[in-house]
Amino acid sequence: MFKFTVYSLIFITCLSLTAQSIHMSELKSHISDKPLNSFGNPSAVPMSFSSVYTPVTDKLIFGYLPYWENRTDYLRYTLLTDILYFSCELSANGTLGECHGWPESAPIDEAHKYGVRMHLVITGFDTEIVKSLIEDETQKTAFFKNCWNQVNNAGADGINIDFEGLKEITSAVLIDFFNDLGGYFHSRNSEMIVSAAIPAVDWSGYWNLSAMTGVDYFFAMLYDYHWKGGDPGPVAPLYSADPWPANGICVEKSVNTYISKNGESIKSKLIAGYPYYGVKWASTDGDFPGTQSAKGVSVLFDTVLSEYSTVSSDWDDGSETPYKIWTDESQWYQLWYDDGESLGLKFAFANENNLAGSGMWALNYDKSTEEIWKKIAENFVADRTGSLQRPIIIDSFPFTHSDDTYRYASDLFDSYQCSENTFDTSGINESGPEIIYKFEALCKGTLTASITTGSGSDDSREDIDIHILSDQTENPCLIRNDADILITLEKGVYFASLDSFVAENITKGGPFTVTFNFSECPESENNDDDDTISGDDDVYYDSDEVTTDEDNETGNYDADSDGDYSDNENPADDSDPDADAAVSKNSGGCNINEI
Numbered sequence: 001m002f003k004f005t006v007y008s009l010i011f012i013t014c015l016s017l018t019a020q021s022i023h024m025s026e027l028k029s030h031i032s033d034k035p036l037n038s039f040g041n042p043s044a045v046p047m048s049f050s051s052v053y054t055p056v057t058d059k060l061i062f063g064y065l066p067y068w069e070n071r072t073d074y075l076r077y078t079l080l081t082d083i084l085y086f087s088c089e090l091s092a093n094g095t096l097g098e099c100h101g102w103p104e105s106a107p108i109d110e111a112h113k114y115g116v117r118m119h120l121v122i123t124g125f126d127t128e129i130v131k132s133l134i135e136d137e138t139q140k141t142a143f144f145k146n147c148w149n150q151v152n153n154a155g156a157d158g159i160n161i162d163f164e165g166l167k168e169i170t171s172a173v174l175i176d177f178f179n180d181l182g183g184y185f186h187s188r189n190s191e192m193i194v195s196a197a198i199p200a201v202d203w204s205g206y207w208n209l210s211a212m213t214g215v216d217y218f219f220a221m222l223y224d225y226h227w228k229g230g231d232p233g234p235v236a237p238l239y240s241a242d243p244w245p246a247n248g249i250c251v252e253k254s255v256n257t258y259i260s261k262n263g264e265s266i267k268s269k270l271i272a273g274y275p276y277y278g279v280k281w282a283s284t285d286g287d288f289p290g291t292q293s294a295k296g297v298s299v300l301f302d303t304v305l306s307e308y309s310t311v312s313s314d315w316d317d318g319s320e321t322p323y324k325i326w327t328d329e330s331q332w333y334q335l336w337y338d339d340g341e342s343l344g345l346k347f348a349f350a351n352e353n354n355l356a357g358s359g360m361w362a363l364n365y366d367k368s369t370e371e372i373w374k375k376i377a378e379n380f381v382a383d384r385t386g387s388l389q390r391p392i393i394i395d396s397f398p399f400t401h402s403d404d405t406y407r408y409a410s411d412l413f414d415s416y417q418c419s420e421n422t423f424d425t426s427g428i429n430e431s432g433p434e435i436i437y438k439f440e441a442l443c444k445g446t447l448t449a450s451i452t453t454g455s456g457s458d459d460s461r462e463d464i465d466i467h468i469l470s471d472q473t474e475n476p477c478l479i480r481n482d483a484d485i486l487i488t489l490e491k492g493v494y495f496a497s498l499d500s501f502v503a504e505n506i507t508k509g510g511p512f513t514v515t516f517n518f519s520e521c522p523e524s525e526n527n528d529d530d531d532t533i534s535g536d537d538d539v540y541y542d543s544d545e546v547t548t549d550e551d552n553e554t555g556n557y558d559a560d561s562d563g564d565y566s567d568n569e570n571p572a573d574d575s576d577p578d579a580d581a582a583v584s585k586n587s588g589g590c591n592i593n594e595i
Contacts, residue, residue, distance in 0.1 A: 021164050022224055022277065022298065022361060023064075023197070024125045027087065030068040035105035037070055042108040044155030051115040053511045055081045056404050057380040059350070060357030062195075062219055062271050064121070065107075067100040069364040072107045073461070073506050076373045076406045077114035079381075081357070082193070083107075084160045084219075088150060090124035094133055094142030096150065103154035114511075117157035119193060120150055124163040131169055134177040144184040151185075151192070158193030159185065160219065166206055175211045182214020195271075197221055200254045209269070210262035216269065217356060220258065222251045222346075223275035228296035232281040232334040233289060236274055237319030238346055243289055244318045251346060255353060272350035272358045276301045276365035276372070278337020286325045286332050288316075293332075302367035304337050311335070320345050340371035347379035368505045370411075370432070377408035384409050386435040391495060394439035398517040402453075405433045405464060405500045405509035413497055416467055418477040430465060432500025432507035439496070441489045443521035448486050449496065454512025455483035456501060463501040463508035470494050 020028070043050070055061070055078050062082045063075075070085075085106040091097035099120075108118045124130040133139045151159050161181070166174070178196060185192040195217040198207050209218055226233035233244070240248030247253070251272070259266055278301070282294040299308070311324045321342045324335040338346075350358040358380070366372050386392055386409030392401065414431040441447070449466050456463030467480045468487060478494075479487045496516070500509030 021199075021221065022275070023086075023123070023162055023221070024164060025228075025298070026066065026362075027089075027123060027125070030066070033068040035067045035070050035101035037072070037107075038101070038104050039107045039110060040104060042103050042106070042154050042156075044153065045109075045112070046155065047112045047115065047117060047157060050109065050112045052113050053078060053404075054115040055079065056383070056407055057081060057357075057376070058382050059355070059380045060217070060271060060359075061376060061380065062217070062273070062357065062359030063363040064359070064361050065363045067102075067105055069362065070101070070105055070107070071364060072110060074364055074366075074368055076376075076510070077111065077116050077461075078404050078406050078510060079373055079376050080114075080116050082117045082119060082158075082359075083111055083363070084119045084121050084195075086362070087121040087123040087162065090122055090126070090129060090133065090143075090163075092129055092132075094136075094139035094146065096122070096143075096146050099150065102150065103156065106154070106156070108154060108156055112155075117193060118154075119158040119160045119195065120147070120154075120156055121160045121162055121197075122147060124161075125165060127165045127167050130163045130166060134163075134169060134173055140177065140180060144181055147181075148185065148188065152189070157191070158195065158216075160195045160197065162197040164197075164199070166204060169206065171206050171208050171211075174206050175208055178212045179214035182212075182216070186214070193217065195219055197273075198258075200225060200251075201249055202258075207258075208262070209258060209266050217271050218258075218266075218269055219271045219273045219359060220254065221273050221361065222254055223273070223277075223361065225249055226279065226336065228279055228281075228298065230296075231290060231292050232279075232283050232296070232336060234316060234319035234321040234323070234336050235277070235279050236338055236342075236346070237321060238342070238349060239318070239320055241318040250319065251349065255349075255355070267353065267355050270355045272346065272355050274343055274346050274358065274360055275338055276360050276362060278304055278335055280333060280335040283325075283332045283334045286327070286334075288323070288325070288334065290332075290334060299335060299337065300365040301337065301339070301372070302365060302369065304335070304339075305369060308335060313339075340375050343372055344375035344379065347375055351379050368507070370507060373406070374408050374411070374433075377406065381407050383407060386410060386437075388412065388436055388495075391436045391438035394437055394496075394516055398515060399439075400513065400515040401437075402511065402513040403435045403498070404511045405435055405498065407435070408433045410434050410436050413467070413499055416477045416480050416499075418467070418480045429502040430499040432502050432509045434497045434499035437496040437498070437516070438493070439516065439518075440493050441491050441518060443491050445489060445519035445521060446486065447489050447494075447516065447518050449484070449514060449516045451483045451498075452513045452515065454510065456508065461508060462510040462512060463503070464498050464510075464512040464514075465501055466514070467497040467499060468494060469497055 060081045063080050064084045064086050066086045088099035088102055089097040111118050133143055147159055182194045185194050193216050196215050197219045200222050223236045225237055226235055237250040239252050240250040278299045279296040280299050281292045281296040284291045284293050311326050313322045313324050315322055322339050326333055347358055411433045413434055415428055451464055454462035454464045465482050466485045468478045469476045500507050
């Protein structure tokens, strides 16, 4: 179906010097918009004194937060380390222009609660103003002071410089600018972070990263390889292979080029930035590499899912990215984008190459989908305990444990039907991630469990619910409640699922603390045999069944005839799960309906 055309990098080289980046074009298109939210006056309390939780990633995760998309209920704070508020605009003579709601519209205090640093982005997209600034000592001094006041007075944690379209300067001047900026900030507060956005391809040769010692991190904008003004193709190709040119520009080549020019040590400063958007082109036909018939338009990841879901997707092995090609009233269209699968490969690339971390343009462009957050967790959270395969073992009581459902160790359970059921709760949506625990009751006794943080309320981001499960009975869910459990258990092995509640399409997971206790067994019963549990893998889960070492028979998670993981069908009307959930949240129990 697809034809191979001669593909040249010459036009990309020329146009890249003048084309608007996605940062430029998005700012321009939203220039008259107001921030969605105001978070009030930040407290200016240093983060180290205000953080309650900490991120769970093993690498840095930098996310740009545009002021026009500054809501936070979709954010997984514990899968972020740094938020870059976009943006405050550079004006003439070292002054700052419109700052688009900073600092009140930046969730500084909220981010600090989760140990996430907040940075102010300074955008400079007027080449003459930028050139004048970096070459003039007086302007630089004024600029550094203005930036420091904006960041420090807000209690923020750093500054990110996004200067693009540079021309007619020398590399030495740019090096001096960033080193002087770093010196200004670091001399006043050594904890302040200075970072810079850098192009995917340094066509100009200005970016001598190893010499810019004043910069702590470089956010590589690894996107717009095929830009809106050019012909259709992958926006962020991980590799470049047939039908694309061998050794063509791509994420791999960009990163390797920066490393080869600056040395292996630069890896510790490189943040691999990836796109949460695609580009849709009208094209002359359905072949690729193809030819545009009109300039492309950006399509956010959430829009790809919502408005183009009926258009079938294909996979391009040459770039490791998905695409859609279709016709509408005889007009051909091509949509090239990134999804969870392709971004997962890119996150893995950043991790495997031992870069400082990864990030995205831009936060909230994926809205409520969990797909990409899961990929971040899979690639940057090393601790995978908390699944059915690797449950957290409760080896003694009382047992108190703090964890975070956004580790995505498990997302098996969607809703429950439990034996102790006060009324139908099948409409409760708990499709968010959960953490699984395993314990043994050495005798008949009373189990109590209580969530002390993360138990949920009207204004809470976290709403984790408790479920006690058994794989030894016909119905594996015994009881469910919002924050407290009290149940009499027979001697045996059980599981507890701490599951994220979902309301209005928002997953209310995250950090929590839970305490389990069990009534003390009589000495004679506590020592009557040697059947205490351990961390051995005596339960195995795959897409079809759970089996145990004891009898190697299928457990209670078998798919029924219609493919759902349930023990019985629930006739309840769940056409309005959010309405059901609002009523059901006070239930003392429910039945497992789906797993």
